[in-house]
Amino acid sequence: MAKNTSLSQAKKAKKDEFYTQINDIENELKHYKEHFRGKTILCNCDDPRISNFFRYFAQSFEHLGLKRLITTCYKSQDIDLFSTEGCEKAVYLIYDGDKNKNGVVDLEEIEVKPLKGNGDFRSQECIELLKQADIVVTNPPFSLFREYVAQLIEYNKKFLILARMSSLHYSEIFPLIKSNQIWVGYGFNLSMVYKSIYQNTEEANRKYVRSKGYDPDDNYIKVPAVLWYTNLDHTKRHEKLILYKKYSPDEYPKYDNYDAIDVNQVADIPMDYYGIMGVPDTLLGQFNPDQFELIGIGSGKLGRSIGITKNYRGRTDLSYTIDGVSKCPYSRILIRRKKNKV
Numbered sequence: 001m002a003k004n005t006s007l008s009q010a011k012k013a014k015k016d017e018f019y020t021q022i023n024d025i026e027n028e029l030k031h032y033k034e035h036f037r038g039k040t041i042l043c044n045c046d047d048p049r050i051s052n053f054f055r056y057f058a059q060s061f062e063h064l065g066l067k068r069l070i071t072t073c074y075k076s077q078d079i080d081l082f083s084t085e086g087c088e089k090a091v092y093l094i095y096d097g098d099k100n101k102n103g104v105v106d107l108e109e110i111e112v113k114p115l116k117g118n119g120d121f122r123s124q125e126c127i128e129l130l131k132q133a134d135i136v137v138t139n140p141p142f143s144l145f146r147e148y149v150a151q152l153i154e155y156n157k158k159f160l161i162l163a164r165m166s167s168l169h170y171s172e173i174f175p176l177i178k179s180n181q182i183w184v185g186y187g188f189n190l191s192m193v194y195k196s197i198y199q200n201t202e203e204a205n206r207k208y209v210r211s212k213g214y215d216p217d218d219n220y221i222k223v224p225a226v227l228w229y230t231n232l233d234h235t236k237r238h239e240k241l242i243l244y245k246k247y248s249p250d251e252y253p254k255y256d257n258y259d260a261i262d263v264n265q266v267a268d269i270p271m272d273y274y275g276i277m278g279v280p281d282t283l284l285g286q287f288n289p290d291q292f293e294l295i296g297i298g299s300g301k302l303g304r305s306i307g308i309t310k311n312y313r314g315r316t317d318l319s320y321t322i323d324g325v326s327k328c329p330y331s332r333i334l335i336r337r338k339k340n341k342v
């Protein structure tokens with residue numbers, strides 16, 4: 001039994017072992033430069049030998065005007081079962097910039113310190129490092145996303161992190177989005193190609209690789225529908241979504257079990273409707289909190305919490321009927337236009 005548990009933990013850990021590419025990091029982080037000046041950055045799920053987050057911040061330390069970069073490296077207990085690149089020993093690194101002013105990051109400028117435990121972001125010694133940080137930037141393990149975010153909120157940290165789009169439906173995450181404590185970054189619904197420890201295994205192909213152009217000899221996996229979650233402000237969040245369509249009851253059916261209309265595409269949000277509307281999740285990629293208010297999410301526990309009752313299939317979800325045929329739309333976020341705003 002114990003062996004099974006540790007094997008399944010190892011399998012779970014293995015799924016988390018893939019690495020963000022430098023261009024994806026640059027593409028997002030260029031929108032937040034003003035936030036980084038004078039700040040201590042923590043990358044707390046990052047083996048500095050592989051992590052491009054570490055590379056990005058170390059190399060642009062002076063350009064961004066950072067105060068300090070701290071990186072912690074996690075040593076999985078089961079790393080020997082699968083990893084060729086994992087840390088043998090949990091350590092943390094401190095980089096305070098190009099002290100000798102030779103324009104490069106020298107090894108002697110990086111302070112490497114041992115950790116007593118395995119570098120788990122939840123351990124007390126890692127929490128002490130978290131307390132020193134102003135902004136946390138990384139791709140944390142997807143499987144621990146709920147706990148990871150809860151800790152950032154508990155310690156009142158600014159952050160910019162990557163995770164799956166589906167995480168926004170978590171009952172722990174959506175309320176934070178609704179209350180504007182978290183929002184999505186620039187990069188939304190990305191199909192990310194990560195460097196992986198998987199060597200073209202069947203498991204990797206089944207679970208991750210969806211790219212038609214995938215080269216089986218390459219050590220890369222494609223993960224669809226990934227996005228950046230953050231609480232750092234950015235300009236896209238203040239852009240007004242231009243609306244063109246006019247409301248008509250025929251074109252926008254009402255749900256059977258909730259007083260809201262269904263909008264099939266973000267571009268079809270009517271400009272003259274101020275009641276509640278169910279819209280696709282992709283609205284969050286263009287969400288301006290001055291233009292719209294988030295009411296809730298259409299399904300499950302969160303749906304029930306705003307009064308969505310069971311529909312004809314016995315599910316808690318939004319549904320509507322056309323010509324006697326009940327249609328279940330895809331996942332919907334419920335929003336309302338703000339009056340007299342942008």
Ligand SMILES: C[S@@+](CC[C@H](N)C(=O)[O-])C[C@H]1O[C@@H](n2cnc3c(N)ncnc32)[C@H](O)[C@@H]1O
Nearest residue numbers: 016018019020045074119120121138139140141
């Ligand atoms: C998706 S990978 C991303 C790695 C790196 N942040 C990047 O983006 O290239 C997640 C990383 O989190 C590490 N990790 C897993 N569990 C962890 C934990 N409890 N505490 C800290 N790091 C953990 C894994 O070893 C893995 O390298």
